[in-house]
């Protein structure tokens with residue numbers, strides 16, 4: 001696959017067939033097949049995890065926290081006078 005890894009953006013990636021049915025949680029648009037591009041490293045990690053749904057959940061939580069969570073927290077702390 002030419003698409004970058006959904007996790008780290010690495011290329012090349014392999015198509016991985018999702019074995020659970022929550023592709024929308026990833027913000028990834030799927031057509032008729034639930035496949036996502038993942039690099040070798042994450043592909044292997046995904047298969048070794050055993051619980052694929054939990055693996056994605058962990059990833060989503062980590063990404064959302066690093067993107068906006070910390071900023072919102074610090075703002076709340078810095079505005080006690082309002």
Ligand SMILES: [Zn+2]
Nearest residue numbers: 005008039042
């Ligand atoms: Zn990767």
Ligand SMILES: [Zn+2]
Nearest residue numbers: 015016017043
């Ligand atoms: Zn796979």
